[in-house]
Amino acid sequence: MSFEPIIGRYLTVTVEGAPRRIYVEEAGQGRPVICLHTAGADTRQWRHLMCDAEITKDHRLIAFDMPWHGKSLPPEGFETEEYLLTTDSYIETVLAVMNGMGLEKPILAGCSMGGRIALQMAALHADAFSGFVAIEASDFQAAWYDIDWFHRPDGHGGEMGAALVSTNISPYAPNEERWNTLWMFMQSGPGVFRGDLSFYTQDDSLIGRLGDIDTAKTPVHLIVGAYDFTCTPEDAKRTADxxxxxxxxxxxxxxxxxxxxxxxxxxxFFVDALKRMI
Incomplete structure (x- = not known):
């Protein structure tokens, strides 16, 4: 019996003029790598890589729960407002955590909505990072589903979210990890998945910023799964091109x-991506 090497702490930062108590996990030493979770989920998605001694011997993996997610509570007064994630608040949160932890030019790795914001960072804040790994990410994905279904009085939003994402998991995925992944979505707070998807399916501002990304200064590597039909390989290739x-x-x-x-x-693929960073 032994403890895993992951250490969790809380960091209070200011976002949109108000305090945010952010739950942060980290493991390893060396180059810092900020790891962003997908919509409706939390840092548990990164636990396998954070427990990988070969990766963490040279890299300090840092994952945090966005406000409203996992162990990061919503801000005071959340009960009086509608949660809708925006590009500006997302960027401000990532930068606040990075600066609050005193990280010098980390690598930024994000999946799905995290990959989208990694590309936004590459366009708008490249100087603050040493490289970007955009996983299951593209310039824009319009919803092919009604996001309001994830916050209804006659259905459990977390279970509806899990039902949706279950079709986006590869048939090659181990059954245990398939269900561990779905469990994270089942635990999502009321309206959180819907609020994340509002950002993911409605903010198309990245399209006009792709030309501002300078990979000669800061490398950008995209990774996409063949069984992803939310962000298909064709979507990722269009964006990379x-x-x-x-x-x-x-x-x-x-x-x-x-x-x-x-x-x-x-x-x-993750190990290869890290090698591509400056």
Whole structure:
């Protein structure tokens, strides 16, 4: 019996003029890598990589729960407002955590909505980072579903969310990890998945900023799963092609949540991505 190497703490930062108590986990030493979770989930998606001694011997992996997610409570007065994630508040939160932890030019790795914001950071705040790994990410994905279904009085939003994302998990994913991944969505707070998807499916501002990304200064690498139909390989390729110098890898046996649904299948692609960073 032994403890895992992951250490969790709380960091209070200011976002949108108000305090945010953020739950942060980290493991390892060396180059800092900020790891962003997907919509409706939390840092548990990154636990396998954070427990990988070969990766953490040279990299300090840092994952945090966005406000409203996991162990990060909503801000005071949340009961009087509608949660809708925006690009500006997302960027401000990431930068606040980075600065609050005193991180010098970390690598930023994000999946799904985290990958989208990593590309926004590459366009708007490249100087603050040493590289970007955008996983299951593209310039824009319009919803093919009604996001209001995830916050209704006649249905459990978390279970509805899990039902939706279950179709985006690869058939090659180990059954245990498939259900561990779905459990995170089942636990999502009321309206949180809907609020994240509002950002993911309605904010198309990245499209006009792709040309501002300078990969000669800060590398950008995209990774996408062949079984991801929310962000397909074609979507990721379209985005990579619009970024001069960006690179792309396609994972044959992985879906939309690679680090949690199929950690062994994702690992070599993540290791390769880290090697591509400056």
């Amino acid at each position: 619009a970024i001069t110098g960006a690179t792309l890898s396609v994972m044959d046996e992985v879906g939309h949540f690679p680090m949690s649904e199929h950690p062994k299948g994702f690992r070599p």
